Amino acid sequence: MLILLFTVPRAAPAQPKNTIEVKGLEFTLNGKPFYYTGVSFFNAIYNPTFNESDQSRGHWLNKLKSSGINVIRVWAQWDTQRGFVDTCPTCSLYENDGRIRPQHLATLKKIIQTADELDMVILLALFSRENWDDNMRMSDEASDRGVKMLTGELKPYRNLVFQVWNEFDNRTLDYLKIIKASDPARLVTNSPGYGGVLGKHQENAALDYLSPHTTRREDQQWEIAPKEIAYLMELFRKPVVDDEPARRGTPKFGGPKNPTSPFDHILRIYNVWKVGGYVIYHHDMFQLGYGSDSVPPSGIPDPDFSPYHKVVFDFLADKERYLRPIRK
Numbered sequence: 001m002l003i004l005l006f007t008v009p010r011a012a013p014a015q016p017k018n019t020i021e022v023k024g025l026e027f028t029l030n031g032k033p034f035y036y037t038g039v040s041f042f043n044a045i046y047n048p049t050f051n052e053s054d055q056s057r058g059h060w061l062n063k064l065k066s067s068g069i070n071v072i073r074v075w076a077q078w079d080t081q082r083g084f085v086d087t088c089p090t091c092s093l094y095e096n097d098g099r100i101r102p103q104h105l106a107t108l109k110k111i112i113q114t115a116d117e118l119d120m121v122i123l124l125a126l127f128s129r130e131n132w133d134d135n136m137r138m139s140d141e142a143s144d145r146g147v148k149m150l151t152g153e154l155k156p157y158r159n160l161v162f163q164v165w166n167e168f169d170n171r172t173l174d175y176l177k178i179i180k181a182s183d184p185a186r187l188v189t190n191s192p193g194y195g196g197v198l199g200k201h202q203e204n205a206a207l208d209y210l211s212p213h214t215t216r217r218e219d220q221q222w223e224i225a226p227k228e229i230a231y232l233m234e235l236f237r238k239p240v241v242d243d244e245p246a247r248r249g250t251p252k253f254g255g256p257k258n259p260t261s262p263f264d265h266i267l268r269i270y271n272v273w274k275v276g277g278y279v280i281y282h283h284d285m286f287q288l289g290y291g292s293d294s295v296p297p298s299g300i301p302d303p304d305f306s307p308y309h310k311v312v313f314d315f316l317a318d319k320e321r322y323l324r325p326i327r328k
Contacts, residue, residue, distance in 0.1 A: 020158065036241060037316055038280030039283070060300055069281075069313075073123045073125065096142065097138075098144070124160060152183075163190060167197075172192070172207075176188050204232070226272050241277065242268070285302070
């Protein structure tokens with residue numbers, strides 16, 4: 001009897017160029033100061049335009065880098081039914097039993113490798129509050145299996161950070177323990193809840209750095225949120241990232257009810273920098289699906305698509321000019 005064995009092609013073994021680490025209250029890349037500046041690109045693994053080819057990934061990452069971005073925040077779970085761009089029933093790194101989907105894993109590895117070539121970092125959110133709230137949940141056993149398998153598969157890539165949850169904290173310390181058992185040097189953070197939820201003390205003490213969703217109230221949030229960042233830095237003595245700060249987005253998914261200005265973002269980002277924190281810029285370029293005025297036809301957070309967002313991206317592109325006097 002002839003038995004045919006079929007294997008899924010695997011990405012070539014990584015030859016990592018860059019390693020992100022934490023030193024005191026700061027990030028380093030290969031031992032040098034790294035001004036961690038991110039953007040939300042949750043659908044990166046599942047976007048057909050971005051993943052059309054290696055050249056396409058390189059083009060878009062280069063464009064983001066030229067706009068001041070050096071960290072891309074990507075989600076493992078993108079099978080939400082909320083109408084975001086590129087969602088689908090199988091748009092998750094995980095099967096229901098926790099096994100990793102080989103095709104999506106291969107795409108993720110290519111994204112990480114391309115980012116590494118450009119001295120950029122990938123922040124991978126392992127689980128999302130949206131899935132939890134919509135009862136799209138794996139069992140504890142399955143999610144443990146997924147975290148363990150993913151940690152092992154991605155161990156060679158040192159320009160990668162794990163964020164356990166987007167806006168939740170279920171079993172964060174359990175997942176942290178699984179990750180560190182296989183890869184002690186992997187940086188692990190978490191976004192513990194909605195805007196203004198700064199995390200539980202035990203969790204914050206255990207993570208390598210903190211990345212809460214700080215206050216989003218429309219009145220003077222550019223003054224309140226930096227104080228929250230400074231408080232966490234002083235208490236836990238580790239880097240703190242303002243994850244999804246002052247944002248423009250649909251009220252349907254937590255966005256502001258009243259009009260905002262790009263200068264709201266700029267004021268907040270600058271004030272966060274002044275207290276020693278870091279930022280991930282959030283936007284509305286995926287929330288309402290293809291065909292919406294706020295969503296680029298590519299489904300990619302294109303810095304040139306929206307005049308509103310371009311003001312912020314232009315500010316970020318010139319960040320060293322503003323950072324130099326306050327981050328000597």
